[in-house]
Amino acid sequence: MPFTPFHLGPGALLKAVGGRRFGFAMFAATQVAMDLEVAIRIAAGAPPWHGPSHSYPGALLIGGVTLIAGRPAWKVLARAWNRRADPRIPRLVAELPFLPSLVGAALGVWSHVLIDGLLYPEIRPWYPRISRALGLGNFSFAEVYGGCLIAGILGLALLGARRLLAPARRFG
Numbered sequence: 001m002p003f004t005p006f007h008l009g010p011g012a013l014l015k016a017v018g019g020r021r022f023g024f025a026m027f028a029a030t031q032v033a034m035d036l037e038v039a040i041r042i043a044a045g046a047p048p049w050h051g052p053s054h055s056y057p058g059a060l061l062i063g064g065v066t067l068i069a070g071r072p073a074w075k076v077l078a079r080a081w082n083r084r085a086d087p088r089i090p091r092l093v094a095e096l097p098f099l100p101s102l103v104g105a106a107l108g109v110w111s112h113v114l115i116d117g118l119l120y121p122e123i124r125p126w127y128p129r130i131s132r133a134l135g136l137g138n139f140s141f142a143e144v145y146g147g148c149l150i151a152g153i154l155g156l157a158l159l160g161a162r163r164l165l166a167p168a169r170r171f172g
Helices: 005-021 024-034 038-046 056-084 099-121 141-165
Strands: none
Touching: 005 024, 005 099, 005 141, 024 038, 024 056, 024 099, 056 099, 099 141
């Protein structure tokens, strides 16, 4: 399923553990970018749904493009949000530091290939070097997305606890 919010669960846990060293915004942007090929293939009725973008070399390219385009795009979006948001709503950080963004993008694309590789047998993570699947495409949606959901709940709980202990922190 393209653009699945379940991919964000591990990202929330990584943010809770990594703190400022992990760029969640870039992680989330890569999740959407990774599934653009899938959306196009589904719209065109051209299986297999997961092609070269769902390989580690393809993901590296997508992560790089998302990193380059995503940081300035986030700046524009965050400033617009901050101008219009209710004063009681926390402000978004407008500047995304490079290193946390790089970590978020890298972990975003690599985790996306891994998670989808657990579900879909057509995923070829090392394509074109090795053209066979991981052999992991036999996990159920409930198992994989359940794990993602648990990771997300745990991550949000840890982030909430951190926020209670340090209320002046910003999300970004």
